[in-house]
């Protein structure tokens with residue numbers, strides 16, 4: 570589906586009011602009346618591998634949803650992740666996103682059966698250059714899928730339970746904030762399947778944990794590590810006792826973010842992502858350019874007034 574069409578569909582979401590409305594979802598996943606309504610709405614489409622709900626005003630909850638396949642990421646899921654986050658990027662009803670997963674594990678990484686299909690496709694030609702072109706396109710598509718989280722202007726909070734393997738680590742390191750359950754475990758497993766990780770972990774993990782030494786150890790060995798180590802090295806910032814409290818905590822954080830000025834939050838994300846790759850001076854130049862506009866916005870005036878009057882919930886216009 571084109572990004573244009575997806576944007577249009579996501580924009581059809583019912584107005585955000587407290588409560589649960591569902592867009593582009595798996596009807597059987599959420600047995601609320603809202604799900605049925607949304608599923609029946611003409612023009613609504615369904616993602617096959619993602620379930621999307623809007624549990625709080627301006628908060629979208631995206632779930633990896635191939636529970637019977639341990640949320641292994643097949644081609645369809647790669648495409649849908651990209652479409653979904655690109656669509657939410659321009660959706661004015663979305664200010665913060667929680668990404669979690671249904672079923673036993675967060676994700677078993679790339680779908681290995683799908684990889685076998687790719688092998689079949691490659692065997693259709695004997696020409697190594699043509700095989701190379703096929704692989705180039707696939708890798709680029711998968712990279713873009715993961716990068717859609719980082720490029721999405723809205724903060725993305727990932728909530729990991731149980732296994733987060735291979736491509737799962739690529740995925741979560743492209744998010745803004747990571748939480749997990751105490752039974753979560755992580756593995757940069759690519760070397761174990763005979764490849765170098767190529768969709769983001771090697772670039773983002775060292776920055777996320779702030780240690781080249783540990784990142785290289787994890788990437789060279791593919792050793793599994795648990796929630797406690799993920800927390801102590803800074804890969805995740807909070808650990809919850811179970812999945813229910815994890816998702817509740819992640820949604821509460823998303824709600825807190827969604828109550829802030831969307832201009833302030835989205836500019837903050839843009840500048841923090843930019844500053845990861847640039848010098849301090851370049852980062853300062855970048856934010857100065859943004860803020861010479863943003864400090865004239867009604868959000869700024871309203872937020873300052875709210876501070877002075879101790880109004881803890883100023884209402885900001887959609888962005």
Ligand SMILES: CC/C=C\C=C\CC(=O)SCCNC(=O)CCNC(=O)[C@H](O)C(C)(C)COP(=O)(O)OP(=O)(O)OC[C@H]1O[C@@H](n2cnc3c(N)ncnc32)[C@H](O)[C@@H]1OP(=O)(O)O
Nearest residue numbers: 641677678679680681682708711732734735736758759768
């Ligand atoms: C261009 C390339 C871009 C990106 C590349 C990314 C690379 C990677 O993602 S590398 C990592 C690949 N994933 C794995 O190696 C995971 C292997 N699986 C496991 O380690 C375990 O299954 C587990 C995730 C820890 C879960 O363990 P458990 O709960 O005990 O379940 P199992 O009994 O092991 O598995 C049940 C069932 O699922 C099948 N399965 C597991 N993982 C995958 C997978 N990634 N793809 C496809 N299928 C998977 C497993 O074979 C079992 O199948 P049965 O038919 O029931 O035997």
